[in-house]
Amino acid sequence: MGSVENEKKKDRLPSEATKILQSLASGWDDIIDPNALQVIRVKGAMTNQVFQIKWPTRTERSRKVLVRIYGEGVDIFFDRENEIRTFEFMSKMGRGPRLLGRFSNGRIEEFIHARTLSAADLRDPETSALIATKMKEFHNLDMPGPKTVLLWDRLRNYLSVAKRMSSTEEARDFGLNLIEEELSFLENALSSDHLTGFCHNDLQYGNIMIDEETSYITIIDYEYACYNPIAYDIANHFCEMAADYHTETPHLMDYSKYPGYDERKRFLRVYLSCSGKEPSDSELEHLIQEVEKYTLANHLFWGLWGLISELVNEIDFNYKEYARQRFQQYWLRKPELLGFSTSSPIRANST
Known part of the structure; x- marks a missing residue:
């Protein structure tokens, strides 16, 4: 049971992130219920935990964003503030996904339809x-x-x-x-x-x-x-x-x-x-x-x-x-x- 509980914990978003997501969704008029978010873990990440977030909408196309939770201990490898500055620069220049929100140990990014x-x-x-x-x-x-x-x-x-x-x-x-x-x-x-x-x-x-x-x-x-x-x-x-x-x-x-x-x-x-x-x-x-x-x-x-x-x-x-x-x-x-x-x-x- 312990390993199952640990896996569930890994797939749980921080409450801080959930609040930002609900607030974002409240501003989108095609969302049926801002609180009805679906969390899907993205496999293949080796530094961070990455989640795709979806909401049911009134149109055929669902709303999606990405939540990135920074890996613990990885500040040994790179300067997180530099990485965030790079991300924000790329976002402003239109060369990468837009930054939609930040929380203490992660961020919310635009979902690229690619x-x-x-x-x-x-x-x-x-x-x-x-x-x-x-x-x-x-x-x-x-x-x-x-x-x-x-x-x-x-x-x-x-x-x-x-x-x-x-x-x-x-x-x-x-x-x-x-x-x-x-x-x-x-x-x-x-x-x-x-x-x-x-x-x-x-x-x-x-x-x-x-x-x-x-x-x-x-x-x-x-x-x-x-x-x-x-x-x-x-x-x-x-x-x-x-x-x-x-x-x-x-x-x-x-x-x-x-x-x-x-x-x-x-x-x-x-x-x-x-x-x-x-x-x-x-x-x-x-x-x-x-x-x-x-x-x-x-x-x-x-x-x-x-x-x-x-x-x-x-x-x-x-x-x-x-x-x-x-x-x-x-x-x-x-x-x-x-x-x-x-x-x-x-x-x-x-x-």
Whole structure:
């Protein structure tokens, strides 16, 4: 009975949120009863709890909004106030869902009448070209506030937290004592020549929506958004093609699905062409190589994220095994991408 009661608690909205929802609905003349709200939990979220709220209406189309309840302990990963400022900016600019209300541990957002992409959608050439165009548009945003690259500071902060929270055995198994040196090495190897822009930093398929009638793409969920090297953001998107979070084993990555050279080249040609002129072969090849190198920073970022998440997040996801795979990819790809041969300290999972 205890687990059932816990699940019910998880699906219960804070009273503060319910009051705002009822107040919103009272202002809509097509709602039959503002108090008759239906709460549907949205699956696939790994940081927050997300709920779709529906009301019966006098018309055929129901009224819907989204309620996002911020995950506990996730302030370790990003600055919530920065994320809210980004959301409000995107809302005012008409580039994302409108902000309808805020409460102490979450917010209420406009429901976008569009479909969230699936893992397979990322491989569709037409959809991929739309994403490349939208990504370039995102990178060109002139976001208020400092335009400082946060990648390396975040990675060092994550490492510090992971070391502090992990047991001695976990720290050894995941090679945490080696990562400080790896971060310094990577920063020196990657930071000499890169373009920066406002990056999403978590462009997995669940954070991209498409209007099937107009093919309009909307990028959502800005928790990790900040200024970073654009190659890092693109590398993150490519790495996400190895993931499918809607399977029986959502934590398992399939790196055979990482996009091949031609697929990456096609995406980046569209991306660079958005500036109004066709990229030269050398310009295109340079970005292809930069993106590949930044996959290494991605693997360390999400590996550390997974280790910390295992300890602070209650969402049903095998974060530790996810972390193991990301670290393994780092050590596997580093010699090929940077020419340094090192043996992996990561032990394969015996289970």
